[in-house]
Amino acid sequence: MDDSRAPRLSVTDVVVALVLAAITLAVFTPALGAGWVDYDDDANFLRNSGYRGLGPAQLRWMLTAVIMGHWTPVTWLTHGIDYVLWGMQPGGYHLGNVLLHAANAAIFFVLAGRLLARALPGTGAMPLRIGAAAAALAFALHPLRAESVAWITERRDVLAALFYLLTALTWLRATEHDGATRRRWYLASLGLFALGLLSKSMIVSLPLVLLVLDIYPLGRLDPREWRSPASRALVLEKLPYLAMAAATVLITSLTMRASVRVTSLDLYPPAARLAMAAYSLVFYPWKMVAPLDLMPMYEVPLRVSLLQPPFVLAALGVVVITATLFLVRRPWPAGLAVWIVYALTLAPVSGLIHAGPQIAADRFSYLPLLGFCLLVGAGVAAGAARTDMVQLAPVVAAVWIAALGALTWSQVQIWRDTDTLFAYSLAVDPDCGWCHAQYGGALGNRGDLEGAIPHLQRAAALRPNRFRDQAYAGLALLRVGRAADAVPYLERAVAAQPDSHEAHANLAAALSEVGRTADAAPHTERARALAR
Template structure:
């Protein structure tokens, strides 16, 4: 291969035609996502109900993004990307989905660019990029607004690798710093990229050819040859700052997740159970890659019910594959790099340290499957190397595989149309899924289907009687159905399971208030605020309870706190003005009226009538 072969390919008409195909095919498959809604699974946490995000880009919001441990993660750039979307599109889901789709397309093109530049192999690189763009396992990362961190972190990962290629070509400080910068951006988008320094070390072995273990290899970027067995020490030393960043990100992530309570689920599962599940997950991801059907947004962790034999079989299979890969590493280097890319990049989310309630997740394959795709693309080319009309056979295989993936991905995107279609599909293909039963109940509540909500919330409770959220959402359904006594009992049960459940305290207070039990309501709203001092709804509800109890002075203090939480809250402004009016502080009430006119004209007119009674 000539030294300038890869550069020539990047200028060829074939390259640009392939780029056009990838863009058109990806948009064709995913375009329907623009008509999809937000879903009741973290989208409220990340966008629709997050007052720091849905106001758009603000100084307070940017400060919060870098200092918050909200959602038990530290990924400030992911928060900022959502803020920018809210700034541009408000809470219209179409714009948010478009941004994620554009990142996915950009990632596909960057992957193609990187592979061609590193390997000089246009067609194998194109097939990998096509698999990445069109595989159904990647739908979750693209169609789920909350998973913006996947497509965003991968974007910076691709840029990191591209900057690294530039550094390998010409080892300059400014190019090295560019690698560091993109790596930092990636870690600030999703900490799963802590394995990226290992990936760069693997790429040194193949296809960059910077690492020689037993024989002369060629650096495809510089065109130079090396047979230095000690090269690995220099290459590791070169990446010490990268590893330091990864360690720092891991420490921050551990602290934030522990503070946010995401690691509580470690307790029910023994180390043995987590290891067994990890081995099984590794093998199931491979099966799902080959046969991507019956995919779900949540695969419940089987817990201690997972049979030992499954873990043993899966573990042995992984060990045998790894041994084979190592033995073939020199002769078939892409096999080793592809396999260890898959194994290593999955480590942060494989569940040895269990974060969340899933056994596995489709979104975790967004980066990891690239390694297996490389094995498939280069392996198929090698396996058919002696066949007559090899290119025709390879083209035929691609022509069969890609349309199948397009159809499956198109169908998978449709399941993400809204919460109800998504959760029903998940429940159809999983069992004992109490979390999704509960989430379906939330979706039914949101759409006013309270009878259905009561049914599925009860199913969730039967699966896991200790799941506080299901009791809470059952209470919401009862309350919206006018069954306030039942609502009170359900919310009390939720609070007994989780005493710091702020929203449950708040809804219990609402139920008490409807029944005229304002003393009890006030106490519950106070409990909600104690559990979550930034709970705007609880502050507004407490203010209203004080007003209903003819306690305007107390209401004034609470509504002032609510306005500090969100200065643009029309309800807080109205309540404060109303409380001032009841306290005969007319000038202060008029001041709130003037502010309210710019927030909600209808509420402003109502306040005006109260002031001038």
């Protein structure tokens, strides 16, 4: 391409991008008054001094630290800057998250404008600008974003997304130029991708996303001519991205397994993982349309099977959606392209490789739903380009986005503190075992054992085979002098994890307190043997 014909960012575009960032900042203002929450913030920040500063020791720690299975050195670097600026004041950390998210809104507006221009040739500049703004706001102001932005721990989401969007934008700029200018944009894209991978590994699918964009809307690649020299050149163009992504996948696999975060195939065999993946694929688009009863934790059901109604319906939905979009790919290629990009981006957290107690999480939607936001923008742009809808389409979009913003303003506030977070969670789902366990643990850590015990007992009742739930409930009861009540929980804890010396020791103590010294003796001996 002649460099002089490459699209340029106009002053109007810059102004609109800044306005979108300002709107995003305004909607997420409640996050600035929030504190730490006893949901990973405690482990990542309150009990962790490794990141506090920018000296050689801290930088070395950032490069090597793996916390709860995550290796994110660039994210930790930003938190080191937070500490230098703000110390342990959470408001400064929240400000960083909000600013990054606002920047993402502005960058996505620019990227959306370029992609919509290729997808809707012949559409005027103003309708395209309106559509791109609608796409950016549908992304930035959706309540699903609240978790990633208002939770300090999830800085890695918004930071990785910043580099993800910049990688795509600079790569797109490279496709619009030739010669030295193209090489500069291409190298910038590779560097930004590396920074993104070092912020959070979830962006590993981006090279495949770029290949999809080559097919549609850019039209650089014809899938029917994979063997042609032009197609091979486009694939070769992605090899450096793929190499970095492959290295990141390997590192992430090792760090996750070393921290015992990945669930085993014994717990969730391949069929169960397919069931979870199908559920995930329909869950997030549904929540985008109906963002109600959002939760910080959507627990994995006690039983996961493709034969259970929710998973059967999800699998059927995936098949029907995929088949339909494939059949209409010629008149409407955008639908299939968005669906493929969505599936690729969601894959690392879809359940195929499962870790943690969740079947889904709002934060997992931050990047995967970008394509659906582009579809919203395309619809608004197409409507704004029609003389009979030139006023209606933007108004309808504005009303919908304003409603989203109001919901987001409210959703952000559940992250104000630990009590607010779990009061909300248990109001939405009183049978969330993880929520009861987490809140009970938080209350226990602050010395309120009497307040913690009902939550720990409820968690143990909801998840009878979970070692930690039984152990924590029993230990809390033992500490308040209710040894007789503690015994059944501690017995179940020993049965669930017979190689835990702490479980045996606690059970021995409880049995001794109720006068069952003969029963306590073997557990005392077993605890000593395991502790050696």
